Amino acid sequence: MKKAKRKTTKGKQILRIAxxxxxxxxxxxxxxxxxxxxxxxxxxxxxxxxxxxLSYGFDGVIVYVDExxxxxAFYTAGYHNRELKIPANPNALFKIASISKLYVAVAITKxxxxxxxxxxxxxxxxxxxxxxxxxxxxxxTLRMMVQHRSGIPNFTDNPDFWKNQPNxxxxxxxxxLDLPADFEPNKDYGYSNTNYLLLSRIIEKVTGDSRxxxxxxxxxxxxxxxxxxxxxxxxxxxxxxxxxxxxxxxxFKNENNGMMIATAEDVGIFLRALNDGSLLNKDxxxxxxxxxxxxxxxxxxxxxxxxxxxxxxxAVVIQFMNTTDFEGYQWNLLEITHSRVIKILRKAKNx
Numbered sequence: 001m002k003k004a005k006r007k008t009t010k011g012k013q014i015l016r017i018a019x020x021x022x023x024x025x026x027x028x029x030x031x032x033x034x035x036x037x038x039x040x041x042x043x044x045x046x047x048x049x050x051x052x053x054l055s056y057g058f059d060g061v062i063v064y065v066d067e068x069x070x071x072x073a074f075y076t077a078g079y080h081n082r083e084l085k086i087p088a089n090p091n092a093l094f095k096i097a098s099i100s101k102l103y104v105a106v107a108i109t110k111x112x113x114x115x116x117x118x119x120x121x122x123x124x125x126x127x128x129x130x131x132x133x134x135x136x137x138x139x140x141t142l143r144m145m146v147q148h149r150s151g152i153p154n155f156t157d158n159p160d161f162w163k164n165q166p167n168x169x170x171x172x173x174x175x176x177l178d179l180p181a182d183f184e185p186n187k188d189y190g191y192s193n194t195n196y197l198l199l200s201r202i203i204e205k206v207t208g209d210s211r212x213x214x215x216x217x218x219x220x221x222x223x224x225x226x227x228x229x230x231x232x233x234x235x236x237x238x239x240x241x242x243x244x245x246x247x248x249x250x251x252f253k254n255e256n257n258g259m260m261i262a263t264a265e266d267v268g269i270f271l272r273a274l275n276d277g278s279l280l281n282k283d284x285x286x287x288x289x290x291x292x293x294x295x296x297x298x299x300x301x302x303x304x305x306x307x308x309x310x311x312x313x314x315a316v317v318i319q320f321m322n323t324t325d326f327e328g329y330q331w332n333l334l335e336i337t338h339s340r341v342i343k344i345l346r347k348a349k350n351x
Contacts, residue, residue, distance in 0.1 A: 031329050037336045046341055050075045053337045057330065059244050060088040060322045063341060064264035066272060068314035072265060081242045092241040093227065093261045094320045097298030099307050100260040101196050102274065103215055105146055105292040107203050110218050113284045117206050119143040119291065126202050135181040142202065144186050145195040146291045151181040154192040166255040173197060223273055228262040235261060243302020246325035252302030259300060264318040267307050272316045275309040299324065304331055306338045313345050
């Protein structure tokens, strides 16, 4: 019995040593900049937090805060254009990347409510030519596409998409064609930009006009949004915040890839209207709530952003940061700094 006990004790010691060594090794690979961003004392003001964000390698930051009962507040730090040393402009236009999915989901909702399309029809019903080019096209419904449950491969995951940047005069759908499905329709979740590329084309097919024109009629004009655009070709380049990638000098704002562009204020007004029900009627809101989310982030080379509504403090917070990287640390830092802005707002309300 004593011998067995000694073996057990020795085994526990070996386990402790192994765990200690494992911890040391894992700590060696921890991105300490993320740890620092988490543990540094929380500033008293949003402006201090925004300025603090520059120490993590961001070139420019814009934060828009809309708290109920207060005038909207704007906070900036860093540069609108670092080469020319132009300070960050709270009214700058910004490539909002996947935040545009909220606008697409709203459009699909409105068209479904007006019986101009059906969420239960398949991709093949709208684009029969994709049968055989996209696996399960005859089984994938629009609802599945909105919810990222289609299994359609994400075209931005295809290495050729990045090799051919900026993909001028190339239909990027080709990067998702003739590939095996990621999973069977509605059997899993897989975020795919291809879903929303196809949904945008369905909007255009159903309405007979551009996606942006439908957005104007159903979203932008009703909300009085005059600083939201469908692509770079619609705006003055000087008004667009420059975008940078860690390790390069290139300014990515010049790449016209058809991405939506907007000011933080315009995105904030849209997000509040989406969340408080003033953008959608009762039936539309019921449909929307069943198919998509109410907050979103966006990421593209040189641009990352977050748009969130927080019910407990009745506040919309939009954050634009014009620096990205390959490892994804900058995205993690966006999430961390954004969460700290929310903590500051909650603290001010004693929540």
